[in-house]
Structure formats: C-alpha cells, structure tokens
Amino acid sequence: MTTQKMCPIAHGANTEISENPIAWWPKSLNLDILHQHDQKTNPMGASFNYRNELKKLDVQALKDDMLALFTTSQDWWPADWGHYGGLMIRMAWHSAGTYRIADGRGGAGTGNQRFAPLNSWPDNTNLDKARRFLWPIKKKYGNSISWADLMVFAGTMAYESMGLKTYGFSFGREDIWHPEKDIYWGSEKEWLQKSNGKGSRYSGERDLVNPLAAVMMGLIYVNPEGVDGNPDPLKTAQDIRVTFARMAMNDEETVALTAGGHTVGKAHGNGHVTHLGPPPEGATLDEQGLGWMNHQERGIGNNTVTSGLEGAWTTEPTKWDNGYFRMLLNHEWRLTKSPAGAWQYEPIHIKEEDKPVDSEDSSIRHMPMMTDADIAMKMDPEYRKIAERFSKDQAYFSETFGRAWYKLTHRDMGPKARYFGPDVPKENLIWQDPIPTGSTNFKIDQIITALKESGLSMSDLVTTAWDSARTYRGSDKRGGANGARICLAPQLNWLGNEPPRLARVLQVYKKISAEYGISIADTIVLAGNYAIEQAAKAGGVDIKVPFTAGRGDATVDMTDIESFAVLEPVxxxxxxxxxxxxxxxxxxxxxxxxxxxxxxxxxxxxxxxxxxxxxxxxxxxxxxxxxxxxxxxxxxxxxxxxxxxxxxxxxxxxxxxxxxxxxxxxxxxxxxxxxxxxxxxxxxxxxxxxxxxxxxxxxxxxxxxxxxxxxxxxxxxxxxxxxxxx
CATH class of the missing domain: 1.10.420.10 (Peroxidase, domain 2)
Known part of the structure; x- marks a missing residue:
C-alpha cells in the first residue's frame, strides 16, 4: 500500500499539454516564436545595458584569470595533460558551430548552449563540465561579461595559451534567458537518426533540406564515424563540404578549421557508453544540472566517454603546431574501433616517440587516431591539395586558421559597428557586410520637395522602403536598409523586389542623392516615412515618423554577392x-x-x-x-x-x-x-x-x-x- 499523497495541484505538474493549445489542435498557428524572450524572462531588467557594462571589464585581468584556470586541474573532472584548453575550444566551437547561413539562426551570439536542447545534444556531451569550470570567472566578473561572450572568449584564449596568435576577438554578445525555440533543428524524433529513416533531413541522392546544416539531429557538423556511422572518407567529404558551406565556409577554411580543431586536445571513448547517465535536461536533481555522469566506473580523466572515439590526433596535444598534418599525411591508416566501440583510424606504422603520451600518466604512450572526417582531408582531392599546402607552410596555416576561427565565432554578430573591446581587428572583412558612414549634411525639406516633384506614387515610396528594410535578420544581424544594397546585385534583381518598378524608383533616388548630398539609403527611408506621414494626414492624424540620418551606401566591392543570395525572400x-x-x-x-x-x-x-x-x-x-x-x-x-x-x-x-x-x-x-x-x-x-x-x-x-x-x-x-x- 502506498503512502504517497495525491498531487494537490489539479492539473498536475506536467502542463505541456494543458497549457499548449497546439498539442490539442496541431493545425492551429503557433505564435510562440513571436513571444519568446519576453522581458519577464530577463532577470536583468529593462534598463540593463550590456554595452555599458562591458566598459567596466578589465580585459587583461580576465585573460590572466582564464589562463590560470586552464592549467588548474580539478579532481572532479581532471584536465587532459593538465590543460583544459581542448575542452574550452570544443565548447566555444560547438557554441558557434550551430550557425547556418540560410536563416542566420544558431551561433554563439546568445549563449543558447546553456539551454535545451543544445545543452543535452549528444555532440555536446560533457560540455556542461566546461561551462561549470567557467562559473567562478563569471561569478567574479558578473554583469561585465555575458555567458555568450565568456564561452567564445574561453576557446579563443585556449588557443592563445597553446601557442596560436589569434586574429582577434570582440565582446558584445548578449545573453538570452530562455531557449531559442524558433530554431528548427530538424524533423527527426530521435537523436542521431540515420538519413535513410523516416523523417530524414535528406531527399534524392543526398540533398540536405534547408535551412539545416548538420547531417543528423544532435550533431554540430558531420558524423565523425562516417555517413550514418559507416566509414567512407569520400562520402564524408561530400557531407563536410555541404555542411561547412552552409556555415559560410569555403574549402580552405574548412580544412583549416578541421585541422586546427584537431591539432589540440583529444577524443574520449575509453569506457562504456551504456554506463553514462542521462543528459543534463534528463538528469536527477542531485546531479545539479550536470549530465552524462558515470557512477558505474571511474568515468573521468583518461576513462572519460564523450564522443566514443578515443585518442589524440597529434604527438603534442597541448601545443599549437603542424603535428596534425605530419600525422595525417605521413602515415597510412587502418580502420579500427575504440574501447567504446566507435569507428576510428590508427596508423599502420608509427615510431614510439611520435605517439602522444597518456593524458594522466606521461610514462605511457598511446596510438594516435583519426576520424572518418580527418581521413577525408587526405582522400578528397581538393581537401588534399589544401592540406599539403598547410603542411609545408605553418605560418600560412596559422594565419588561415586564425581568420577562419574569428569568422566562425563572430559570423552571427553582424556588422563591425557592433563589435567591442581592445582586440577587435582594424581590418574590415567582406563577410562583415561593411557600410560606410553616410552624410548628415543635407536639408530634409529639400529632399521632401524633390520627392513631391518626382512623379512617384505614395505606394512606390512605401514599398521601396519596405523592400529595402525587410531583409534584416535579427538572427545574425544581416540585411536591412542601411547600405542601400537594394541598389546592387543580387537584391536589385530579386523577383520579390519587382525589378522593373524598383529600377524606376531608384533612378529618381540616385538623382536626388547626387543633387542634395544625401545617401540613397537615407533617401529610401525618408521617402517611405514621408509617404506614411501623408497617408496618416489623409486619415486625420498629423504625426511625424522618426528619422535619423547617417545611413551609408555600400559599393559592389563591399558586397559579397553570393552570401547575400540567402537573404532573398521567398x-x-x-x-x-x-x-x-x-x-x-x-x-x-x-x-x-x-x-x-x-x-x-x-x-x-x-x-x-x-x-x-x-x-x-x-x-x-x-x-x-x-x-x-x-x-x-x-x-x-x-x-x-x-x-x-x-x-x-x-x-x-x-x-x-x-x-x-x-x-x-x-x-x-x-x-x-x-x-x-x-x-x-x-x-x-x-x-x-x-x-x-x-x-x-x-x-x-x-x-x-x-x-x-x-x-x-x-x-x-x-x-x-x-x-x-x-
């Protein structure tokens, strides 16, 4: 006979069904994506200004504390070779690596990795430990650094501590306080579902559905064991090329990032996967937010199980060097399995001194390993050419990786105007969508008079302003009216912009811009505002539409035509x-x-x-x-x-x-x-x-x-x- 009392709350503790009409009426339009991140979820209050808080940050002190943290191994989760750098890099990488170009969603810009489902993805196993190591630093610096910034900064500083001269870093990522439920991660109903199953994200030969970039639910990139877990480096190379392209990376950046990520640290698979507990979101209260805990065996240090693969890629896994290419290109590799049962590769012949030492006992050496994705860098002809060049020019590899890492970790931050801190590079990069500052030295009355005499309709003025501004994406801060890129390819020819009408309107705007010293971007917005004011007056209300001058006009040289193609509205x-x-x-x-x-x-x-x-x-x-x-x-x-x-x-x-x-x-x-x-x-x-x-x-x-x-x-x-x- 049970002594447990009935719940005193009539609807029970699980309100997912009772409070979610979509569960009852699945065809009802779900407006939740427009209501997320309500101010009520933000503990900082409406007056909190992160940029003002950043001005108080002692960046050098933060760097010193971070470097000390990396080499202070803790018994509850020992550092590999006494250095947490590899773990921090993986955390930063997986935070940024969810970004995809199709809708600009994902990325490191919000600190979303703290929440479900990302905090419990199979590919993010044990990154909860990395974030927990950062808590003392977050606690110390408080409001002056966000979790989003801290996670990426930790990975960047980890590379610095291992000998890489990084390209730069910007602060400015504001935290969210609720999961980003608007992000579509796929239709699969289970983790790591194979691509030939029901609800697959693939169709045809191997066509990945938009806007997805990763090959499986719960992975950041590709399956390290091969397509659907079946080793085949050339097939994996095809997946890599698609996935990284959808993250805004070309072949050279892809090889650099793959090699640079595997130059340091190791994979963990020396144990039994079945002994791992549930991920953070499914763990019991006494785990206090930590997941994948192993209470059946040691389960830490060199007995950790994360990906299931086991071993380091290089001879010196805490040093930034060219060891990845020496190991990959100078050895033949054979397929084997890790202690956890995952497919990986080991060298057929290797000198004892070229083997990495055990992560806890330096008197023991182990076989290095490569994943199917690594072997793809050797087997794919185009990737191989790039790898060969990197192997012969360490300086070029370091520079290329540094720039690619910067792009990976900053791609979703938007224009450079949003960057903050002493380490922001002076160089303007094409993927930052640069825009010159516009003039404010013009008279609005003259512009209005010119618009009145232009012969353009009120609909022309409003529509053009809307088409220019509607491209803005809050997901990665791209698009918008500033820059007047509606005058340039590819936007000029987008079907949704009605090219013949647009060309007629822009011809007038360009003339006004040249005559009165106002940018075309400001002309577009001011014209739309003027039309709305006139329409409101016709409706019986005198009202001014707020206008702030200063928009600039981007040029062809400032515009990456291919990358802007994804902003086209359908x-x-x-x-x-x-x-x-x-x-x-x-x-x-x-x-x-x-x-x-x-x-x-x-x-x-x-x-x-x-x-x-x-x-x-x-x-x-x-x-x-x-x-x-x-x-x-x-x-x-x-x-x-x-x-x-x-x-x-x-x-x-x-x-x-x-x-x-x-x-x-x-x-x-x-x-x-x-x-x-x-x-x-x-x-x-x-x-x-x-x-x-x-x-x-x-x-x-x-x-x-x-x-x-x-x-x-x-x-x-x-x-x-x-x-x-x-």
Missing amino acids: ADGFRNWLKEDYAVTPEELLLDRAQLMGLTAQEMTVLIGGMRVLGTNYDNTKHGVFTDKIGVLCNDFFVNLTDMNYSWQATGRNSYSIVDRHSGNTKWIATRVDLVFGSNSILRSYAEVYAQDDHQVKFIEDFVATWAKVMNADRFDVIDSLKGST
Missing part, C-alpha cells in the same frame, strides 16, 4: 506575395519573416493592417485590401475583417472571397495571410483592438512606431544611443 506576407506554392502555409512563412525581423505578434498585426490599406501589395494586387480609400492610413482592414455582415468562401488553396451576406456579391478577395488575423484567436484579439471605433489614432500611432522599428532595426548606433550608451 514570401512576404506583408505584401501578400509568394514566390511559389510551398508545402508550408503562407501564414507560417509570415511568422518566420516577422520573427527574423524582431517583430511581436501585435507589431506584425498592425503592420499588416497598415500595409494593406496603403496599397503596397506585390504587383498591385487587391488581395486583402479591405478598403475603398487605398492610400489612406486607416483601420479599415480590421474593421471590415471583423464585420459579420460578410461571409468568407474558399475559392482556392490560397484564395478566398469576402461576400456581402445580403446582396451575395463579392466585396473583396483575400489570402490565407489576410484571414488568419480573423481566424486565429490571438491574432483576432489584436485585430479587434484595432477595429474599435475609438482606436483609429492608436492604430496609426502603433503602425508608425512599428514602421520606425523596422526602418531602424539595423541602425545599431541609433539603438545603442536610445539605450544610453555611447
């Missing part, structure tokens, strides 16, 4: 446009765009309502234009959407007729994106607010505020000044 619900008919619904594509732009559900709603009545639809279509006053900023979209005098009839997969119940005549036509604001309970609640008779002014004020947010999303100088930083 849909824009705000302009009621789809490039193609997709399996994903238009409203889901709208959410993705809104989240990348940093919009809340309320901001998305008010923008849709305003854009519709302003007549900004793609190709001037009338879908969702629920007004007879096109060009007037008013709340007609919401008024008519919520009017029960109309009925709604599906006429196609993405087409609906809005029918007058009394006459039976079709009054308007709509798309799914339009009607979701009436069908979804949350979005309807916002729509009803803006449809109220007493909220015409509120609608205009909220639209203007949100419009200004979109136009300034990439103005980090303006945003920082608003926060009180300098």
